[in-house]
Amino acid sequence: MYDTLNFDVPLVKVEENIYSLELFHGPTLAFKDVGGRFMARLLSYFIRKEGQKDVNVLVATSGDTGSAVANGFLGVEGIHVYVLYPKGKVSEIQEKQFTTLGQNITALEVDGTFDDCQALVKSAFMDKELNDHLLLTSANSINVARFLPQAFYYFYAYAQLKKMGQADNKKVVVCVPSGNFGNITAGLFGKQMGLPVSRFIAANNKNDIFYQYLQTGKYNPRPSVATIANAMDVGDPSNFARVLDLYQESHEAICRDISGTTYTDEQIRETVKTTYLQTGYLLDPHGACGFRALKEGLKEGEVGVFLETAHPAKFLETVEDIIADKVTIPAKLQEFMKGEKQSLPLSKEFADFKAYLLKL
Numbered sequence: 001m002y003d004t005l006n007f008d009v010p011l012v013k014v015e016e017n018i019y020s021l022e023l024f025h026g027p028t029l030a031f032k033d034v035g036g037r038f039m040a041r042l043l044s045y046f047i048r049k050e051g052q053k054d055v056n057v058l059v060a061t062s063g064d065t066g067s068a069v070a071n072g073f074l075g076v077e078g079i080h081v082y083v084l085y086p087k088g089k090v091s092e093i094q095e096k097q098f099t100t101l102g103q104n105i106t107a108l109e110v111d112g113t114f115d116d117c118q119a120l121v122k123s124a125f126m127d128k129e130l131n132d133h134l135l136l137t138s139a140n141s142i143n144v145a146r147f148l149p150q151a152f153y154y155f156y157a158y159a160q161l162k163k164m165g166q167a168d169n170k171k172v173v174v175c176v177p178s179g180n181f182g183n184i185t186a187g188l189f190g191k192q193m194g195l196p197v198s199r200f201i202a203a204n205n206k207n208d209i210f211y212q213y214l215q216t217g218k219y220n221p222r223p224s225v226a227t228i229a230n231a232m233d234v235g236d237p238s239n240f241a242r243v244l245d246l247y248q249e250s251h252e253a254i255c256r257d258i259s260g261t262t263y264t265d266e267q268i269r270e271t272v273k274t275t276y277l278q279t280g281y282l283l284d285p286h287g288a289c290g291f292r293a294l295k296e297g298l299k300e301g302e303v304g305v306f307l308e309t310a311h312p313a314k315f316l317e318t319v320e321d322i323i324a325d326k327v328t329i330p331a332k333l334q335e336f337m338k339g340e341k342q343s344l345p346l347s348k349e350f351a352d353f354k355a356y357l358l359k360l
């Protein structure tokens with residue numbers, strides 16, 4: 001546990017009643033470091049104990065899961081990680097973080113979207129021939145060992161608010177920039193465990209499938225579109241099934257605990273810029289959706305926490321272009337930028353992925 005959470009997750013005041021839970025102080029500067037490192041340590045402990053054959057971790061990423069998982073497992077004996085990512089749809093720095101590592105990490109650049117990558121890994125887990133041939137596991141939020149530890153920091157946010165005296169007479173609202181919905185689902189599990197959060201807001205970019213579900217009661221997955229909050233470009237969120245299950249499929253019960261928002265790239269840009277100019281706080285495009293949702297949606301007597309899910313420097317060109325200023329790149333991110341990209345091209349056809357895995 002101490003090795004997993006060897007970095008801080010501070011709660012920082014951005015303006016009156018709005019706090020940022022900064023989840024970007026880990027090795028890859030995104031919230032996935034918590035779940036990724038926890039799962040990596042758990043798995044390496046158990047394979048050591050069981051002395052079993054090599055484990056192949058398949059992970060689909062829209063930007064940040066890949067780097068957190070790859071870095072969490074880097075150099076771990078007996079484990080090989082295959083990162084599937086959508087070609088041209090992750091930021092340059094995100095790409096560097098999982099394509100330059102070598103050793104037991106292989107990056108597969110898929111000619112498709114994140115949803116195609118996710119569909120490929122899910123099909124692999126269901127394929128008998130592949131599972132007879134290889135020991136496969138997931139490091140996406142479909143694996144509880146990856147997503148459940150994300151509940152830790154919701155409790156930590158509340159503890160920090162309480163210490164600041166901000167949770168005493170106010171209702172706590174938590175806003176989560178959401179794509180595949182693993183993060184908010186971990187928070188909802190926290191609430192079920194007793195965390196006194198009054199309500200959640202799921203902030204979407206234009207890929208607002210969940211927002212539409214809240215409005216209509218109908219879940220209509222659709223192909224994702226590329227946005228500047230690229231890690232949230234998901235058209236069929238994996239964890240929707242978990243949310244439904246948690247609320248016994250009741251749309252009414254879901255709407256009691258969760259509301260939604262949806263923002264265009266233009267609105268995200270405007271939020272990053274005005275917040276920077278007015279408060280000096282630099283949001284990343286994902287956190288910007290969370291901050292804006294609180295700013296628009298907080299009611300009298302409420303205090304809000306939004307999850308700042310990645311460091312703004314991970315989206316360097318976009319953020320520098322918005323604020324027309326230079327962004328300081330943390331030293332650990334600069335290290336990743338020095339490496340040489342190495343990836344294998346892959347089509348979105350399962351037959352091609354299967355043929356590749358069968359040759360291992």
Ligand SMILES: Cc1ncc(COP(=O)(O)O)c(C=O)c1O
Nearest residue numbers: 064179180181182183231286309
């Ligand atoms: C920076 C960032 N923000 C938000 C999200 C969306 O999180 P989730 O897929 O758990 O909804 C992601 C994806 O992991 C991300 O990398």
Ligand SMILES: N[C@@H](CCOP(=O)(O)O)C(=O)O
Nearest residue numbers: 061062063064065140141182
């Ligand atoms: N936004 C994620 C997408 C994968 O989500 P996961 O929680 O199911 O791993 C990313 O950055 O890769």
